[in-house]
Amino acid sequence: MKTDRKLHLARQRKQVIAFNLFRILSITVVAILFIILSFIIFNGIKVISWEFLTAMPKEGMTKGGIFPAIVGTLCLISGSMLFAGPVGVLSAIYINEYTRDGVLKRFIKLMTNNLAGIPSIVFGLFGMSLFVNTLGFGDSIIAGSFTLGLLTLPVVIRTTEESLKSVPDSFRHGSYALGGTKLQTIRKVVLPIAFPNIITGLILSIGRVSGETAPILFTVAAYFLPKLPHSIFDQVMALPYHLYVISTSGTNITESRPMAYGTALVLIAIVLIVNISANGLRKYFGNKVKMN
Amino acid sequence: MSNDQYLMTNNLSDIINKPVRTDLVIATRYVNLFYGDFQALKGITLEIFPNTVTALIGPSGCGKSTYLRLFNRMNDLIDGVKITGNIIVDGEDIYAPETDVVELRRKVGMVFQKPNPFPKSIFENVAYGLRVNGVNDKKFIQAKVEQSLVRSALWDEVKDKLKKSAFELSGGQQQRLCIARALAVEPSVVLMDEPASALDPISTAKIEELIYELKKNYTIIIVTHNMQQAGRVSDTTAFFYLGELIEYGDTKEIFTNPKDKKTQNYITGRFG
Numbered sequence: 001m002k003t004d005r006k007l008h009l010a011r012q013r014k015q016v017i018a019f020n021l022f023r024i025l026s027i028t029v030v031a032i033l034f035i036i037l038s039f040i041i042f043n044g045i046k047v048i049s050w051e052f053l054t055a056m057p058k059e060g061m062t063k064g065g066i067f068p069a070i071v072g073t074l075c076l077i078s079g080s081m082l083f084a085g086p087v088g089v090l091s092a093i094y095i096n097e098y099t100r101d102g103v104l105k106r107f108i109k110l111m112t113n114n115l116a117g118i119p120s121i122v123f124g125l126f127g128m129s130l131f132v133n134t135l136g137f138g139d140s141i142i143a144g145s146f147t148l149g150l151l152t153l154p155v156v157i158r159t160t161e162e163s164l165k166s167v168p169d170s171f172r173h174g175s176y177a178l179g180g181t182k183l184q185t186i187r188k189v190v191l192p193i194a195f196p197n198i199i200t201g202l203i204l205s206i207g208r209v210s211g212e213t214a215p216i217l218f219t220v221a222a223y224f225l226p227k228l229p230h231s232i233f234d235q236v237m238a239l240p241y242h243l244y245v246i247s248t249s250g251t252n253i254t255e256s257r258p259m260a261y262g263t264a265l266v267l268i269a270i271v272l273i274v275n276i277s278a279n280g281l282r283k284y285f286g287n288k289v290k291m292n
Numbered sequence: 293m294s295n296d297q298y299l300m301t302n303n304l305s306d307i308i309n310k311p312v313r314t315d316l317v318i319a320t321r322y323v324n325l326f327y328g329d330f331q332a333l334k335g336i337t338l339e340i341f342p343n344t345v346t347a348l349i350g351p352s353g354c355g356k357s358t359y360l361r362l363f364n365r366m367n368d369l370i371d372g373v374k375i376t377g378n379i380i381v382d383g384e385d386i387y388a389p390e391t392d393v394v395e396l397r398r399k400v401g402m403v404f405q406k407p408n409p410f411p412k413s414i415f416e417n418v419a420y421g422l423r424v425n426g427v428n429d430k431k432f433i434q435a436k437v438e439q440s441l442v443r444s445a446l447w448d449e450v451k452d453k454l455k456k457s458a459f460e461l462s463g464g465q466q467q468r469l470c471i472a473r474a475l476a477v478e479p480s481v482v483l484m485d486e487p488a489s490a491l492d493p494i495s496t497a498k499i500e501e502l503i504y505e506l507k508k509n510y511t512i513i514i515v516t517h518n519m520q521q522a523g524r525v526s527d528t529t530a531f532f533y534l535g536e537l538i539e540y541g542d543t544k545e546i547f548t549n550p551k552d553k554k555t556q557n558y559i560t561g562r563f564g
Contacts, residue, residue: 100371170408174470177364178421178477179398188424189410 037268044265047258053266056226066263071228072141072236073210073270076220079145079232080152080209085202087149088156095157096164097186116154121214123151128218142232144220151215152205159201163194196285203278207271213240239267317342317511318363318481323377325358325367332358334535335377340528345503345512347526347543349519351558354532356515360483363513364400365393382480398425401474402483406490407466409458409473414450417458417469421477436476443509444472445502464495471502475510482506484514488521500525519559523547531555 051065058064091112099105127147137143167190175185191198213221221241229236243263246256318340325333333355340346348356361367362379365386378385386396398421409417418437427433437454441447446468450461458469467487474482484503488496503512503525516522522529523543530540531554539546539555550556 168408170404170406171410173366173369173404174408174410174473175420175424176369177366177397177402177404178424178473179394180420180424181394184424188420193411 040261040264040268043258044261044263047262048265052259052262057224058226066237066239066242066259066266068225068228069237069239069242069263070266070270072221072238073240073267075141075229075236076144076148076216076238077206077210079141080148081202081206083146083149084152084156084205088153088202089160089198091153092157092160092164093186093191096161097182097190112154112157115150116158119214120151120212121217123147124215124218126150127215132219137233139218139220139222139235140233141220141229141236144216144236144238145232147215147219148209148212151212152209155205155208156202159204160194160198163197163201164190166197167193196282199285200278200282203274203281206274210270210274211240211267213244216241239263239270243267317382318513319378319380320359320362321378321380323359323362323375323379325355325362325376326374327370328372332535333362336537338530338537338540340511340513342511343507343509344527345507345514345525347522347529348513348515348532349517349522349529349558350532350538352517353534355535356530356532357485359532360485360513360515363481363483364397364402365391366402368393398477399479400481400483401477401479403467403470403474403485403487405486407463407470409461409466409469412458413455414458414461414469415454418472418476421473425477437472440472440476441469443475443506444468445498445505446472462495464491464498467491467495467499468502471499471506475506479510481511481513484512486515486517489517496521519547519561531558533558 053065053070054067055065056067091108095105095108099108124147127143127150131137131143131146132139135143171189171193172185175189176182180188216238220235221238222235223245225235225237243260246263247253247260320336320338323333323336324331336355336359348360350356358367362375363381363386367373367375375387379387381396381400384391410420412420415437418440419433422433422436427436438447438451441450446465449465450456450469453460458466461469467490471482471487488499491499500521503514506512507527514522514526526543528541529543529546531538531546531550531552533554539550539552546555547559550559
């Protein structure tokens with residue numbers, strides 16, 4: 001009995017150690033996030049004002065606001081989603097619903113995975129060479145949107161593919177057995193079920209798009225441009241690049257430091273709002289799918 | 293030519309060289325099916341009579357579900373399936389190149405093992421088959437939905453909540469909804485793949501009653517693992533074993549006086 005008790009204690013000790021190890025590690029993760037967030041909020045909240053959000057930058061970007069950068073980032077988000085959304089979703093439908101398991105499917109998947117592994121600066125240079133120079137878009141919203149879209153395409157394809165894969169085949173078979181064609185089955189059964197997850201994937205990739213700097217560096221982002229764009233062929237300022245500029249190469253870095261914190265806070269807030277709304281949308285559409 | 297004669301013909305070339313009879317409602321003639329290298333069905337020749345219930349029985353992996361799925365070409369959805377022989381539905385060889393598979397599946401309805409209603413309303417579930425077949429007339433759809441739900445003995449339970457999600461129904465109700473869904477497109481044949489295996493005894497009894505009612509208007513082929521069920525609902529029974537059709541005939545005859553030893557062993561529960 002005594003040895004049993006010893007064994008029992010030893011086991012219990014291991015349990016406790018493992019449990020605490022896991023707990024400490026996950027607390028660390030949360031703590032790091034919390035520290036970064038509170039650091040930025042603490043330093044950034046002071047400059048946040050109506051003027052900061054809606055005015056043009058002034059006096060060598062040490063005063064005024066970041067309005068054009070906010071607008072620019074929103075333009076780039078919508079532009080890149082308009083491109084990557086349809087292309088990515090349709091590609092994923094093709095991969096998951098139309099190709100049979102085989103060389104072609106494996107090849108496409110390998111390529112999309114590789115695309116996801118390419119450093120963003122390479123996308124930036126590629127975008128510059130293709131969209132800006134070869135296609136002659138110049139530094140413009142359209143060139144930047146395409147570049148960002150290409151960057152996020154693998155993510156969109158992958159999440160859409162996963163959403164489609166999670167639709168049980170029994171639904172597809174039910175539709176086929178009633179005389180539904182493949183297209184009808186995809187449109188009326190598969191897509192509505194997968195829709196909430198597809199939307200979530202799209203919105204989460206927005207988070208990535210809005211924070212990228214390298215791809216927009218040579219394709220769209222303006223160092224200083226105190227006016228709003230009039231067409232998709234105009235340059236814009238963008239939040240991440242603006243942040244980079246005023247913290248490293250502005251006219252007066254120390255004076256624009258508070259502005260930098262403010263910009264970072266706005267950028268993070270946009271990403272957070274987008275993520276939270278993704279959750280809300282998924283729940284909303286999730287309920288809707290069940291109802292009709 | 294009766295089915296017994298088919299079975300008694302041992303000479304393969306005799307079967308193969310006979311002209312295909314096209315006046316039969318449902319028949320298969322020397323059908324082989326391969327999953328890659330594995331032969332799942334071995335020369336199945338069978339004739340199914342209109343307005344009857346035919347039960348396909350046999351131990352797991354004997355090919356009965358695969359055989360069932362021949363009639364609406366659901367096996368086409370599986371990679372690497374190869375089929376030889378003739379399968380006739382309503383006098384036409386459904387594996388002929390000119391066959392419209394979509395039209396075939398409208399004519400040959402199917403109910404699956406697990407209830408699989410779409411995540412849509414009860415109404416939309418039944419209307420789905422009509423809509424994908426190009427019916428837009430609202431009144432017609434409404435009438436058809438009601439008629440199908442009445443036929444599947446579900447109308448009284450759902451008539452006040454047609455707009456509710458199909459997922460709110462119990463498993464047994466969902467299965468009857470799936471039957472209603474299949475009936476809405478007016479098939480002549482209904483295939484059922486163990487339709488009650490996921491249901492409780494009361495729901496099972498309801499489904500069996502329904503099958504009995506339905507055979508007045510439809511030809512039904514049902515796969516079942518449940519011997520009592522086969523005995524209760526079917527007129528004819530086919531016993532499959534390792535991809536072969538061992539015995540086929542009147543259900544009473546098969547259950548009381550099986551000709552083959554394997555059939556006898558199976559229905560008496562000695563293996564399976």
